[in-house]
Amino acid sequence: MSLNLLDTSNWLPLDGLAPGFDANKAPTVQDLAGKELTVVGDGGPMTFSFDDEEVTWTATGYTGTSTHEVFKVAEDLYYAQWHSSVDAGLAVSLIADLANGRGLYIGAHLGRATAGSTAVQHDFRVGTLEGFTATGDAIGESTALIGRRVEWIYSPVHAYEHVYLSPTWYTWQCLAGPERGLADTDSNTVFQVRPGIFVFTWREKVIPCGSVTIADHRDIKAIRSHGSLFGWDEAGVDPVHFTFGAHGRLISVSHHSPALNPAN
Template sequence: MTTTELQDYVPEEEWPPVSTMLDGFGDQTLPASPALAATKIALVATDGTPVEYSFLTSSELAWAEGTATGTAHYKAIEARPGIFIIDFVRGQGDGKDADAQNVTIILDQTTGAVTTAVSGFVVSDGKVRGTTHFTHSNASGQATVHQRSADLVGKRIFYRYSDVESYEHIYLNQGTFTWHCVRGGEAGLADTDRCMTWAVAEDLYIFFWTEQVMTVEAVLLIDLREQRSIGRMFGWDNPAAQPVTLPFNSRLTVLNATSYPQDTHKH
């Protein structure tokens, strides 16, 4: 009997805190790239605000957004040649309070296209909830930006985050997907949440989801060619009353793809 056949519905009040995933997922195993050191990205936000990221070293950057400035420790992973996913946390208290923001930048040096995701927290009805703002721009001044994609729709993909953590995703439509923990700290948990997908290159996608039960904002690259995902989850741990940053990478397997019958007969 498989693990899923032993599982059953888990009521929301029995769900563990977000921090449960930390030990099972472990550390991000893909190496940091030093390729961006001594370079910078200059962008314009959708509201016209100038934004600049200066990579001072292979691990430290300075950021400027309008009149706001700061420095942070970052990690850049070269997902494919010239395509980077860059991640850092900024905010008061070195990212230990509700003002913290997790910034993820996907940079394609071949086209100049840049997608920036800034995840943070808001208080709604007395609860801390997540929110993510996306900016799509071009560091080379060209018109090319990452476009929404429906390429994942219909696919069922199995993700191995570690030896003890496995999940599956079922992509229902362009804005909705179902996730299910097959094995690990959230075994048996499942939900259907909002998502968005953008195409970066052939079989390479930016994927975002936000959860409605737990406070989790996830931004990642899904690479069907290399059969892996690279990204992070940014959540709020209610018992500890602090943010949880979970960088990860996984090995993936496309289990199947759904195609609906084309009914031509009238009833």
């Protein structure tokens, strides 16, 4: 008997997705080791001191020392990610643009879904890096992805497509892997970090999880992303946190009539 895809109780839990999903994750780097970064701005100052394995941090009322992973997104642009060792319901992302002196802190808070909220809520704090010269445009929310349809390959067996609908919503569909045939529309928030480089976050309502990704869309035939997923295990007892990466390509772009454009 075929699986009833409409029965969401059959959907794979986050810990069931994890094995093998990180096959296309980029190598981590040690470029931030020995650096102390201070983000000044909304919710700041926030401090992050990196060594080879750990980050000691203070931000938005939270502090701790945690094992980190750092990915190089572009020249002097880094995505750091860790799961708090003090508060199991918190995962932290830091976007550090050393070339332009700008930073973006994202706190992912894991709770329980309600009728009006998803299990994961994201706290976004934009600022500048103390001791660096701020240049270029400030990091800010963006509608530039709206209308795009992108195919993402996470591993030899995991593939999805994203359709970016509006400032609030996107649709995903699994093209290959254990979730093949599943699809949904979930809430998203997008920030532009540099021209063509975007932080894309989403919060799922069926599976209690959320994600923070950063992707370089400058070459639409060879998009590269780095990300993390954070949510509850199948039993709803223990947090699950893991990082991943994907290779993408632009499939198509929808062009709405100006008066009907959801970006406006």
